[in-house]
Each structure stands twice: as structure tokens, then as C-alpha cells.
Amino acid sequence: MNTGSDETAEVAVAAEEPNAEPALGSRAPEFIKARRALHLSWQVGVFVVGLAVVGAGVIMLPLPGPGWLVIFGGMAIWATEFVWAQLVLRWTKRKVTEATQKALDPRVRRRNIILTSVGLAVIVVLGGIYVWKFGLEMPWNIEQ
Secondary structure, three states, X not given: OOOOOOOOOOOOOOOOOOOOOOOOOOOOOHHHHOOHHHHHHHHHHHHHXXXXXXXXXXXXXXXXXXXXXXXXXXXXXXXXXXXXXXXXXXXXXXXXXXXXXXXXXHHHHHHHHHHHHHHHHHHHHHHXXXXXXXXXXXXXXXXX
């Protein structure tokens, strides 16, 4: 393209790295972002849906169900629209990755196996003492 200059122009092309994190900000469709009232309504809707999902996850923490998974799902819903939720999810993903790498360390795995074996041995010994002393009787049926 001729711009009237003798200097050659360099085109800046952003090379996408495979590990590059997506840009922060709203992922709403462009026609929604173009209209302020519609975008605000969109944000309120995303917030309400995300709040409902996170609330369901919090309820599932003491009750049966995948509580943490549902909470992170609600955070992912919020992250489609809110920068603070995107930052929280990035931090969480980084911490989970670090914990995974640490857990795969051979020394840590060896320590965890040893601690689990010792714990199981203690439980078996205590169970054996209980059965030796009281038999196979339930604790609430034992009369002293």
C-alpha cells in the first residue's frame, strides 16, 4: 500500500502463544457492547446467573454434590463478563497447577505414601484392639 512515504512500514502482528492467557474484559457479543443499556442488562443477567450457580455450589458443600466444581463453574460464568472473576480464575488455575506439580514430586509422593501407610496401620491396630476387647459389637450396644 502506498502511503506517500519512502520508508517501509513494519506490520505488527501479535503472535499468539499457546500458553498466552486471553485478554481481560467482557466477552459479550459486539452488538450488546455497542448499546450501554443492553450491556448493563447483560451484565446484571450474567451476575444473577453466576450468583445462583455459586449459591448452589455453596449449598452443596455440606450436602451431597460437587460443591467446589459448581462454585468454580459459577466463577467461570462471572468471568465471561467481569475482570475480577477472570483474575480470580487465573490465580486459582495457577495455584492448582503448582499444587499438581508439587504433588507429582517423587519425594512428596513418597512422604504421602508413608504417611498414609502409617495412618492405615494405626487404624488397623486400634480396630483390632476394639474387636479383641468388645467383639464385633457396635459401640452404642456396649454396656459397661
